[in-house]
Amino acid sequence: MAEKLKIISLGGLNEIGKNLTVYEYGGDMIIVDVGMGFPDDDMYGIDVVIPDFSYLIKNKDRIRGIFLTHGHEDHIGSIPYLLRDVNVPIYATRMTAGLVKLKLEEHRLVNKTKLITCEAGETVKAGKFTVEFIHVNHSIADACGFAIKCAVGTVIHTGDFKIDPTPIQGGMIDLGRLGQLGKEGVLALLADSTNVERPGFTKSERSVGDSFDALFRGCEQRIIITTFASNVDRIQQIIDVAARYGRKVAVTGRSMENAMKVSTELGYMK
Template sequence: MSHPHPELTAPAPLAEGGLRVTPFGGLGEVGRNMTAFEYAGRLLIVDCGVLFPEDHQPGVDLILPDWSSIRDRLDDVEALVLTHGHEDHIGATPYLLRERGNIPLVGSELTLALLGSKLREHRLKETVHHVVKEGERITFGPFELEFVAVNHSIPDALAVAIRTPAGMVLHTGDFKMDQLPLDGRITDLRAFARLGEEGVDLFLTDSTNAETPGFTPTERGITPVIDQVFRESQQRVIVACFASHVHRVQQVLDAAYAHERQVAFVGRSMVRNMGIARDLGYLTVPPNTIVDAKELADLPPQHQVLISTGSQGEPMSALSRIAQRTHNFVHIEEGDTVLLASSLIPGNENAVYRVINGLARWGARVVHKGNAMVHVSGHASAGELLYCYNIVKPRNVLPVHGEIRHMQANAALARMTGVENVVIAEDGVVVDLVDGVASVAGKVDCGYVFVDGSSVGDITESDLKDRRILGEEGFISVIVVIDSSSGKVAGGPEIHARGFAEDDSVFEDVKPAIIDALDKAVADGATDAYQLQQTVRRVIGRWVSNTHRRRPMIIPVVVEA
């Protein structure tokens, strides 16, 4: 087994006849999945998703994969294959297409339809796209692709087999093995077995649930729980789930119809995605069930259902605004039931519980994964992964999609079934498949690319550190006017603070020390404004640390007059 090490150097040129695999995201975190495959100078990309920011990344909207190492080679990209329509697999595609707009897109009908609406939002032209189904084959340059049905928490998910002269790769995408899926479309283990018989040289497997023993419960197991929630609710029911979770929405629509309730979608992405799913036939709407959200308010509460975004506590989502009573037309009332029908993504716990507490404060009953079986994972647990390894019998395994602990657990499962060569990599770690053996070849630069408003990649870790200091420790500005002829303080210091002290008079004690320090600095020959600003920063920084045990951001301004 190989481990990624920080001391890895840039990889040597790819050996003739070899296949190079470079993950730009998704290995070491749950999100921003993107992997490039290279053969004979040509590239194939699988997935291009986003990661959502955590509390310690203030002001960041999205985090993109870092494809800077191939930025000058985008003309070599034969196609971008999208395994399914979740944001962590398609969300960064518009940013990639800004850099080369004619990359052919390959994916299932629903996946490309969800992406199409996203591209229109970004005002990007529809690029060449190839709608594929399970069982189909299509060739781009040296890459022959075959697609395999897998089930996940969104319809129309696909695994992809990539045949090259260097060998065959099987990439599962996100998948599980639900034997009773709501849409009847099971993971095609017969195709996995057939590919295994042909010989899978490298198996890239979803690691997200590798630490969870046994098998992921079936989606159908949730139906009775949702039905019970509706049966026990005397007033309005509000359901929050991912805007792409068509199966969960289908279960809610069926329960609403059975209990003579009408449903409205709330949240722009929910309205858009469910409209697409309905138009394409992936969502079956019972008669007279869907109404506009504003019309719903005219119905008695016991006949109302709202399906909303915001199951992860996102601050601007519909559910967060409902919890804060700032939503335009949805006002939570005592006796309402709120159903959080989703998993808890690591890092979102505080935000979710903040929303739950906000809803409970207004008298709502909140049903969530912690107190009822209202969600099952979309990822294969350890038992399912063992089945896959035994069926596929791969020569080499590269665990993907997960944090390091998930990938290590996945690697352990592969070794238990007899796989001798398991490679653990992280984002940027290059893996070469040469003569049927996969090994780490080096590492390319691969960091976080932050999207902040319209800015892409301009925000650095240093900027985020400054923002965290502003949020946690406060901000102090100091303005001093220096007489240009005498070098003496002619005005100020004028000191203002935010998030540190309510009353600026607390700084009266430190003002004489600032003046003394500036006089001494000028006497010692300091004339440069930057040197004088640093003098101010040191004095007030030391005083704040000693008297208040705080480390706020300090911005000194020295003006010559």
């Protein structure tokens, strides 16, 4: 009897946060994302919620790598806690790797961890699996989906995505490659897109710039803007419109400072 491919969700299924999926075939395992969750109102004294790693710790000798779709906390936030017990290579795109490196520095794990930077279009061999990075659009730079292949077939793991025809940078989601894989035959599609079941569509990120312009135009007072720290394209649009109207920009918040540090060093923000 042919060996089976097992797909095990240890978090992130029917919930926001704590994303962690295990792929298991022929004695080898790979992990996609190691996210954290945020506590509910009734979880007093709890700062972060992490997945149950006991299955991974028990099988740590079979794990061939951790693959990260993008750099949001609900997909990378638990990495330092897993690395206390499991030491395997981490594969991620540049922006994601930059944010992970900050976490590893904070937990003094940089020298113990093999962090490998990949680009969209690259394929990585990990035991009996091959993992292809596929460019997708999301509210953070360098987001990717994966085509995960083993002897029984191909699984598409999209990561968080939206279809943005006019993104600020990085180009549109690689629908051509996804279509090609579809024609070749796909065993399963694991799609992750918040609010996908609601009717309608999300506007392109580029349209946000016009809204900012309208808010800044003619305003003499201080303007305070709150936004997700990881949404580099949105922060860039705020900086651009501020420059256009001769404004100074002050940044506050640890996550915001970290995200801006990484994105300016890597050239995603000017």
